[in-house]
Each structure stands twice: as C-alpha cells, then as structure tokens.
Amino acid sequence: MKMVTAIVKPFKLDEVREALSAIGVQGITVTEVKGFGRQKGHTELYRGAEYVVDFLPKVKIEAAVDDALLDRVVEAIESSARTGKIGDGKIFVTDLEQVIRIRTGETGKDAL
C-alpha cells in the first residue's frame, strides 16, 4: 500500500478529485497549506510597510492507494493538476505500513 501526497494549486482541487474518483479512489484527505518552490511570492504593501510574501497558498491531497492502482493514481493527479506554469506542485509517494478502518476494524487492503 502506498500513501500518495500531492501538493497542487488550489483551483485544481476539483479536477483532481474528479479524476481520482473516475479511476476508483474512494477517499482522500485535503488540507490547505502554503509553501513555495520555484514559484516566487509577491510583495504586499501596507502604508509603506513592505512585506515579501514567499508562501503561496496550495492544497495538499493525501490518498492511501493499493499498489496495483498506484501508477494510474499518479498519472491521474499529474494530468489533472498540470497547467504547464511554474507552481503546479509535486507528488510524493511513500510506503504505507498499515491502514485500519475505524468503524469495522478492517485492516490492509480491505480498509482502503
């Protein structure tokens, strides 16, 4: 099992969510985050007090997926979140040791 973590532009959330549903991912967790990579921030000016704001708002999507589904999930996220401009984001894939469904106690693939 793998944990797929994707940082994407906020307005891409709906598209990514639909793409994931289409290939059978049943649940995701979404967090509002901020960060920067190569995309520069902007400058804000309040009455002469200038602030350089490095952090840009992004959305983090986390999905626990079965190994068999992994490649399609990554491909779905990539294609739906891409705009071609700097700041599109990144996808991280990490190993998932265990998954438990709280309601039933199911573990492993049955819990995905």
Place this chain on the structure above:
Amino acid sequence: MNMKKFLQMALLWAAVLVGGWAHAAESPSITSPGTKPAAGAAAALSQSILLAQASTDTAASASADAASVPSAAPAAAPVAGATTAAAPEAAAVPMVHKGDVAWMMTATMLVVFMAVPGVALFYGGLVRSKNMLSVLMQVMVVFSLITVLWVVYGYSLAFGGEGLIIAGLDKMFLAGVTKSSLADTFTADVKIPEYLFIAFQATFAGITCALIVGSFAERMKFSGVLLFSVIWFTLCYLPIAHMVWGAGGYLLGKGALDFAGGTVVHINAGVAGLVGAYMLGKRIGYGKEAMAPHNLALTMVGAAMLWVGWFGFNAGSNLEANDGATLAFINTLVATAAAVLAWCVAEGLMKGKASMLGAASGAVAGLVAITPACGSVGPMGAIVIGALSGVVCLWGVTGLKRMLGADDSLDVFGIHGLGGILGALLTGVFTAPGLGGTGGDSFSIASQLFVQAEGVVITIVWSAVVALIAFKIVDITVGMRVSEEDEREGLDIAYHGETAYNK
C-alpha cells in the same frame, strides 16, 4: 498591576472626586436657566468678521465682554461659560430652535458613531488578529471613561468660565446645569440646551483620547492606556480645548481659527501618540516579521463610518442647523473625496498600485485636514486642502515615518498629527475671501498664518510635554509595556481573556 496599587489609585481618585463634589455643592452655581451670559466677543466677532457683515444685535454682546482683540476672528466654538453677564437689555429673547436641537443631537450621535465603531474598526482591522479585541476594548473603554470624566470635571474646566488657559471647577458635576440651561451658538440670540453642548463636546474629548491608542497598539498595558488617558485628558486636552474654544482662551483671543478641532483633537492626539510610540519602543519583530493588517475590509468599514460620522463632527461644530453648518458639510464631503483620489494617484505613481488601505487612509487624512477649515473655507479651497493632505499624509506614513524612526503602529501622527498641522495652516490661507473663504475685507493671509502657526506650535509642545509626563507616571506606577510573552501571545488572551475569532 497588583491589588494594592489599584486600591491606592482608586482611593486617590475617590478623594479627588468627593473633594470636588463638596466644593461644587458649597458654591451655588451662577447659571440661570434664562439668558445665558453671552459668548460675547467670540460670537460677535466671528459673526462680523467671518461673515463680513456686522450684526447689529451682536454689538450689545460685544460690548459686554471685551476680552478679545477686536480684529481677531475667533471662529471657534462659542463659550457656554460663566462670562460676566452680557447686556440682556440690548439682545432680544434667546431662542431655542427645534431644528438646531434636533441637528445637534444627531451630530452628537454621529461623533459617537465615529468613535465607537468607526475608530475602533478602522484601527482594529489594521492590527493582527491576536490583538483585535485589545484595540476595540481600548477605544471603547477610553471613550467611555473620558465621557464620564468630562461631565464630572472636564466640561467645567474647559468651558465652565473665563480664563487664559483653563476655566474653573464651578460646574463640576455639572452643578447648576438643568435641562433648561442654555449654551451659546455663533448667533447672538440663538441658543441650544446646555446639556446638548456638554454632550457634543464630551464626544470630542472622548474621541481624541481614543485616537491616541493607535500609536501604542499591540504592546501597551490596558491599565496603562487608561491611566495615561486620564492624565493626558486632564492636563492637555482640557487646557488646549479651553485655549482654542473657551471664554478668554489665549488662542481664541489671538484669533486662531479651528472650527472643529484640528489642533484640539488631531494635532493633540497625533503628537501624544508619537511621544508614546517613542517611549514604548518598537514592537517585537518590527521591520523583520510580517505584521500585515488582519482585516482590511473592517478597516474600510471603519473609515467609511468615520467619513459619515465626521459630518456630525464638522457640521455639528457650527452648533446650529444653518448656512454655516452646510458650508462645513459640503467641505467635509469634497475635501475627503479629493483626499481619497490624491492618495490613490500618489500611491499609484509611487508604488504602482493604489491600495484599499491607501484609499481609506486618504479619506481620514482629508477629513482631518478639513476639520479646522470646514467653517471658513470654500468648497474649492476644501478640494485643495483635501488633495494636499492626501499627498502629504502619504509621505507622513512612509518617508516621514522612516525619518522619525518610531513605531507609531497605526500612524496616528502621520495622519492625524501631520494632517492636523497641514489643515490648521491651510485654514489660514484658504479663509481668504479671494480664495473663496469667509474672511472679511481686512483678512490677511500672512497674519492669519502666523496665528495659526502659533496655535500649532503651542499644541505640539504642550501635548508632547504632558504626554511625556503622563507616560512617565504610567511607567512608574502600573507599567507601560506588556511582557514579551504577552506580546507574542497576543493582548486579547493576555489582557482580556478572549480571542476575536473562534472556529
């Protein structure tokens, strides 16, 4: 501050108040419900010089009180004070008009609206969310505190009699004032109820002290703010208000023009705030950490409330609902609009974008600058004053602020102080009849400018000195600055046990 110190101070104030009340109770008040001793020279001369016409009925009043220099043109609020009796036989029966009373009650309410919620929201939106409630509290509680002190002893000291610098305590606890008591307006036989004048002026005192808190936002102790306000109100606001607007007041006698309080309110507050900012020191992280306003939408709401309320502040300073009030009214409208535009254009040229904070600040700057001028300049002059204030105050919150090097958190000096100074001086220029003002034939820009400058300098020096003393007292007693921990956590939690925004 610990319990012992608090009790000591409370006892001291209680003793002062009881002593004063006993004094007031002993000496019977002179005020009669009938003819209020005329404002005398103030009303008479302002009529004759400002409106360039001699009112026959004011001649009698003028003869009664020869305090002021005849050629001076005091355009200040009239004196509802204990000047010696005018010549009632020459004046007709004093009239109280319902329209005037209704307008002045409205104007008073509008100034309350300016303070709470106007100033409160304007300032509140500019601070970080962890300090929002502390700003709202300081504005609301200071305003309330000063209002009470005003009716206890403030009114008496500012308007309760004759004096070069201050009046007296004859009207402490409003002794002798009843609902039939009358106060003067600028028209000889037109009066308004004295309670109404007291209430109107109370809001001025309250908002002046509430304005100052902007300079110490985010780092001053609540008890310190209150103690400072009481001391500064007593030793600075009252004498300046009396000198500019009270019977026999030094600046009134010199002919200084300050229709609605450019010096009394704005320069006064601005300078006190700046001194406080210096003495408090900069906020932790100033210049390094981001301290962006947490809600500029609220700041704009506050600024808009200030604009609307200011019609009461300026046009209400006319004390009657007549043509003088409408002049102040239209000036308040156009000067502010011009200032908004000027700030936006200047900021756009300087920084590439016109910001909402800039537009809101421009509005306030224009309002401040037109305050002393609104009763005596023409609308075109008002536009110029507004436009200049937009540009000058933009410099005030950027270049000048850097030069001064103090952390005046919410730019009380940059906008109110500098705007007030500019407005006070330009009043001397644009009152000239040739520039559309109401000045008489003998009006001289040069000599009026000199008088205006004198008023400005006196206010600056007095306010600075008293603020220094007041802060020192606060420093020694309850302490000025919050602890570093409290400053980091936020004053809302540390001093009020609340957060503004809970999920």
